[in-house]
Amino acid sequence: MNIDALINGLPGAAAQGLIWGIVAIGIYITYKILDIADLTVDGSLGTGGAVCVMMMLAGYSNGMSLAAAFVIGMVTGLVTGLLNTVMGIPAILAGILTQLGLYSVNLKIMGSRANTPINPNNYDLLVSLRNVKNVPFYENAIFITAVITLVIVAILYLFFGTEFGCTLRATGGSEAMCRAQGVNVEFNKVVGLTISNGLVAFAGGLLAQYQGFADVNMGRGAIVIGLAAVVIGEAIFGRIFSNFALNLIAMSLGSIIYYLVLQVVIWRGLDPQLLKLLSAIIVAIFLAIPYFKGKYFNGVILARHSGSEKGDAENAGN
Template identity: 45%
Template sequence: MNLITNLYSALAQGTLWGIMALGVYITFRIMDIADLSCEGSFALGGCITAICIIKGINPFLTLLIAMAGGMVAGLATGILHTRLMIPAILAGILTMIALWSVNIRVMGGPNVSLLGEDTVFTIIMDTFGIDQTLATLIVGIGIGIIVIAMLYWFFGTEIGSALRATGNNEYMVRALGGNTDTTKAIALIISNGMIAVSGALVAQNQGYGDIKMGTGAIVIGLASIVIGEVIFGKRFNFAYILGSIIGGSIVYRMIISLVLHLGLSTDDMKLFTAIIVALSLGIPAIKAKYSQRRIPA
């Protein structure tokens, strides 16, 4: 029964982290940019929502404030990359390092407790008379659907199509007169805004904001993306692909919950996650290479 409870909780948690994975998907898959600033943006969202709630701001409104903060962080990475010509991966690292100090300044310390404060989840719990896990699931699914719908609409617009084209072949976009610097900056802004919202939700759910809460977020996001692609595939339309990312996040959380239930130390989770990502990324390539060798000449 304890395992069922843990898996149920992992299902709910997966929906919250899935929003972060969608943000990583925009830069990693669509734009082909290795953006490491997501770890700082995730913690920034958590720090902003925590201090705003302490100051009496509506918990739902703090999600929008956190998103704005994440978008500013994404803009900073975009400026470093496109204006100062710093490689994307290094620009992300610089932003992530800077956000460590910013997050401490925002909260006035390394962490802020939300014990006894109203959050999005306590409001839902009190309104419908449900427990926290179900409230987490409702909020995660609800916001996930909204995010997927907005992304599906956005990437169908002219600007969204330009972003996708830049990720496929930025030289062709430049040849056609497009500004790839602008599209990259827009992608980074949107991505980090979503990641900050996920961080805000996780902070409200766990009951505190902490500057370390974004550690390993990029690996978790990549694991969710790869697992979603492997299990659910890239079939049907773009909305299905986005939904599969959240599905991958849920599966990842369930795998982690199951492994912990079997006795694996929490200190080994980073190693376990890295192995999952490495295998998920490497196995398809190895299978494709093996299949080519088997084709008769």
Template identity: 50%
Template sequence: MLDIILGAISLGLLWAVMTIGVYITYRILDIADLTVEGSIAMGAAIAAKAISAGINPFAATALALVGGLAAGLITGLLHTKLKIPALLSGILTMIALYSVNLHIMGKANIALLRMDTVYTPFIRLGMDNTAAVISLGLVCVSVVVGLLYWFFGTELGSAIRATGDNPNMVRAQGINTNVMKIVGLIISNGLVAVSGALISQSQSFADVQMGTGSIVIGLASVIIGEVLFGKRNFFNRLIALVLGAITYRIIIALVLKLGMPANDLKLFTAITVAIALALPELKKYFRPAKISIKEGE
């Protein structure tokens, strides 16, 4: 059981980077960005192809970051410059990235067995694979949370947050909301691509289909983090996202351990997200009815 929990934590830390990326578009910019289903696979494809070509794993992960930034830029330009709705812009980019990822890899999947990855230095220190993933995952999550907490406290970061809250007010202040949306989408998909690169190196292969359903996983982690760990200030929200991603992976691991068929995993995830999103409405049905008594009755 301990091995299952540790495995879920290690995977949760890697998906936490993706969850933070989803949070930036879904909560901060108020955009349902489906680009992530293509950019997470793109990050995995770029990293796997680069590593198999002999490039340093850390440099390969950096290249994956660049690919994700480019994917976010394309979605941002489609939405802001060509006036295509945000949801459709993400879908178009996601569809295009499927072919792009196939061209990058040259085939449907790439194996990374017996190749150096970003986890190799930790393994050489005597750690097993799970401990190595947890160690690097903690480092990556700490860096991402620290950088984003600093960035969104700057003038540019505050403008991005304000754009999602009240774009009309932001425009009245002379800020170009289109630029803010593009920057937010770029950052989001960059993080998602890095997550894909880390996940592919952890599981020792990259597959063109690995992004399927990732947006639902990201949303599930966001909702679980907010519901269970709160959303008081921005730093606490970032920490809650990490804990939400880990909690989601632990839940999935335990449910599979209890005998749920793996084929029902995405169905279970979809139901979990639907229930979490519907909680505010569901509470109304279970809230005790208020009885008013008029004076003199």
């Protein structure tokens, strides 16, 4: 219970936070950019973990396995997108349906086993809970995930800067306006969901390596953790960062903060039965921050007039 233990625990929390940060970036694309609450992630995270672990067990390289996780994850997003656009099912229900179906798919991917281990003693893992301290920096899980995150942010930044990327961003802002401009809104939504779930599944693959197993339940609560990261990132860095790439990095930082807080809570030795309640409280507090800021402080209203239309839309949306 001494402070050393907390400090020693921080690198592990940071690594875990960075991996979940990739999930948060995926969720940012759907929740913030497309304005869709996509619940597919609870399933696609597990899909990514399952695909990655099974590929590695079959002898494929780490890179191949993670790439496969990414591609299969994109397929899960595609399914949700098609359910939503082609079959006209509301987005939130479409996500729930895909997530439900993915449970069986994930079990089948792992050969009907609910839990598949990937033992760090026998496999050359990219990231592992073991490798957060006392290893050369290029093997350090924090360093590796940070680099991966930066690469992902760079690619997304370039992508969302293209003409198509801009219409994608505009889709969530005002669908009617976009349609009036001749943008194929349905197609954009499908693409957004596909990219988002690809990223989530990729993070699932990293997470499975980090924790040493893929489990059919590993995606349980992923949407809550991911949303928490998005909300925390927005609440703290939303006004400081205006650049799109920095906004994505804010998601990663939000996720790290979430895990640091959780680490403090566990380190503090709380009644362990309260863990989920406390997770919910952390999310609720950060969700409330933008609302309170809008309600009780004039500064925000001034900021709106000075051209921060994005924050305005968010406050209205929340």
